Amino acid sequence: EAGVAQSPRYKIIEKRQSVAFWCNPISGHATLYWYQQILGQGPKLLIQFQNNGVVDDSQLPKDRFSAERLKGVDSTLKIQPAKLEDSAVYLCASSSLGLVSYEQYFGPGTRLTVT
Amino acid sequence: DAKTTQPNSMESNEEEPVHLPCNHSTISGTDYIHWYRQLPSQGPEYVIHGLTSNVNNRMASLAIAEDRKSSTLILHRATLRDAAVYYCILRDVVRGAQKLVFGQGTRLTINP
Numbered sequence: 001e002a003g004v005a006q007s008p009r010y011k012i013i014e015k016r017q018s019v020a021f022w023c024n025p026i027s028g029h030a031t032l033y034w035y036q037q038i039l040g041q042g043p044k045l046l047i048q049f050q051n052n053g054v055v056d057d058s059q060l061p062k063d064r065f066s067a068e069r070l071k072g073v074d075s076t077l078k079i080q081p082a083k084l085e086d087s088a089v090y091l092c093a094s095s096s097l098g099l100v101s102y103e104q105y106f107g108p109g110t111r112l113t114v115t
Numbered sequence: 116d117a118k119t120t121q122p123n124s125m126e127s128n129e130e131e132p133v134h135l136p137c138n139h140s141t142i143s144g145t146d147y148i149h150w151y152r153q154l155p156s157q158g159p160e161y162v163i164h165g166l167t168s169n170v171n172n173r174m175a176s177l178a179i180a181e182d183r184k185s186s187t188l189i190l191h192r193a194t195l196r197d198a199a200v201y202y203c204i205l206r207d208v209v210r211g212a213q214k215l216v217f218g219q220g221t222r223l224t225i226n227p
Contacts, residue, residue, distance in 0.1 A: 106158025
């Protein structure tokens with residue numbers, strides 16, 4: 001079974017520029033998550049989709065961050081404009097509603113550096 | 116969100132058992148206890164979960180206190196590959212969907 005794919009793996013941008021991250025979840029997984037992990041901290045949930053509907057986006061800074069999941073499969077997370085404090089690893093995860101454990105499968109992440 | 120408390124770091128030796136503690140005194144009756152770990156430069160991975168009874172799987176064992184206010188993740192025979200940050204999480208439900216709230220975790224160092 002292929003895992004969660006993310007691209008790019010690394011990105012360096014200047015502040016006030018825009019950036020987009022892409023995630024392809026495990027096939028058949030209805031739920032998709034985007035997390036932000038700042039160095040030395042645990043991952044923080046930004047947004048959660050179930051199919052192509054948003055379940056929870058309470059921690060997403062909506063003035064600069066946006067996310068979409070068209071057709072309930074792939075997802076993109078965008079930051080516009082970026083700030084220095086957005087430097088972090090952005091993790092995508094997916095899970096299946098059918099799993100008793102509700103286990104989340106994580107991708108390798110995209111490391112963003114804002115200079 | 117329910118909270119957990121874990122030591123910031125622990126150290127053990129290769130091939131010895133490791134007991135990672137977690138306190139969750141505000142746990143509610145329906146909260147599941149989940150453990151994830153994060154190896155260097157990777158995303159977190161699921162380790163084990165439980166509700167009331169002790170649980171075993173190929174990776175680890177989970178011992179849950181009778182009052183459910185604490186739990187312990189047990190690695191029976193640590194290897195160098197087990198060096199990681201271990202997160203103890205109470206699984207929450209938001210509008211019918213499962214939600215994990217990660218804390219700081221415990222950084223486990225394994226000495227050869």
